[in-house]
Amino acid sequence: MTPALPTHRSFALGEFKVTTLLAGSTPREDPHSIFGLNVSDEEFSRVSQEAFLPEDMAQFFFTPTLVDTGAERILFDTGLNAGGITNALAAAGYTPSDITHVVLTHMHGDHIGGLMKDGTPTFANASYVTGQVEYDHWAGAANDGFEGNVRPLADKMTFLSDGGSVRSGITAMLAAGHTPGHMVYMVESGGKQLLLMADTANHYVYSLAHPDWEVRFDMDKAAAAATRRRLFDMASADRIPLIGYHMPFPGLGYVETRGEGYHFVPHSYQLMG
Numbered sequence: 001m002t003p004a005l006p007t008h009r010s011f012a013l014g015e016f017k018v019t020t021l022l023a024g025s026t027p028r029e030d031p032h033s034i035f036g037l038n039v040s041d042e043e044f045s046r047v048s049q050e051a052f053l054p055e056d057m058a059q060f061f062f063t064p065t066l067v068d069t070g071a072e073r074i075l076f077d078t079g080l081n082a083g084g085i086t087n088a089l090a091a092a093g094y095t096p097s098d099i100t101h102v103v104l105t106h107m108h109g110d111h112i113g114g115l116m117k118d119g120t121p122t123f124a125n126a127s128y129v130t131g132q133v134e135y136d137h138w139a140g141a142a143n144d145g146f147e148g149n150v151r152p153l154a155d156k157m158t159f160l161s162d163g164g165s166v167r168s169g170i171t172a173m174l175a176a177g178h179t180p181g182h183m184v185y186m187v188e189s190g191g192k193q194l195l196l197m198a199d200t201a202n203h204y205v206y207s208l209a210h211p212d213w214e215v216r217f218d219m220d221k222a223a224a225a226a227t228r229r230r231l232f233d234m235a236s237a238d239r240i241p242l243i244g245y246h247m248p249f250p251g252l253g254y255v256e257t258r259g260e261g262y263h264f265v266p267h268s269y270q271l272m273g
């Protein structure tokens with residue numbers, strides 16, 4: 001059977017309304033072919049078992065985030081296809097034409113897939129924001145996804161560098177490794193902070209407890225591990241809530257240090273007040 005899952009979760013962050021949107025979810029076989037490329041089968045089995053996880057299957061989640069500032073509706077990433085994100089937005093009470101800005105954290109297919117449907121932009125009224133380094137990388141890479149979904153939108157795109165702002169209170173931080181120009185975003189309103197960590201970690205156990213485990217999708221594996229340690233040290237020390245694009249839905253939680261690595265603490269009700 002296909003499991004039924006909720007597809008949106010909203011909470012207030014200061015003056016902003018933040019909604020995580022489940023644009024898709026799928027099981028993947030043989031997770032050790034993706035996570036822990038540099039550890040043995042025995043080590044992978046032991047870590048899986050200790051975390052109550054099957055070792056032959058991992059469930060993947062694809063979770064764009066919408067930040068509604070009142071004046072703007074800013075969508076971070078778009079899922080695998082237009083249908084997934086459109087359905088999740090509808091369930092949360094939004095239409096694609098409500099979206100004023102689409103921010104692309106990086107340009108893997110599961111983040112840019114919802115930008116277009118049959119060559120027509122999904123978000124008719126949106127302008128686009130992405131990292132300059134990321135755009136330049138894919139623009140020179142002869143990549144079908146980029147050519148079909150991103151390059152046609154380039155004239156409506158603004159390009160950020162490390163520390164650049166989408167608008168006041170939404171700041172880009174270069175978090176390279178997963179891709180050359182992968183960016184995460186610090187969202188701040190009313191004295192509250194939230195880190196949109198995108199694909200800094202692609203699994204809540206394998207990449208948190210073991211940040212140095214190599215991940216197939218990380219283009220520069222050493223840089224990705226260093227980025228995990230830098231951002232998780234910050235998030236744990238400052239006790240900042242974060243949203244991870246591939247964390248189990250709703251993708252929201254906290255990070256604490258544990259042993260040589262980290263531990264993902266799912267949100268329960270901390271941000272409901």
Ligand SMILES: [Zn+2]
Nearest residue numbers: 108110199245
């Ligand atoms: Zn991804």
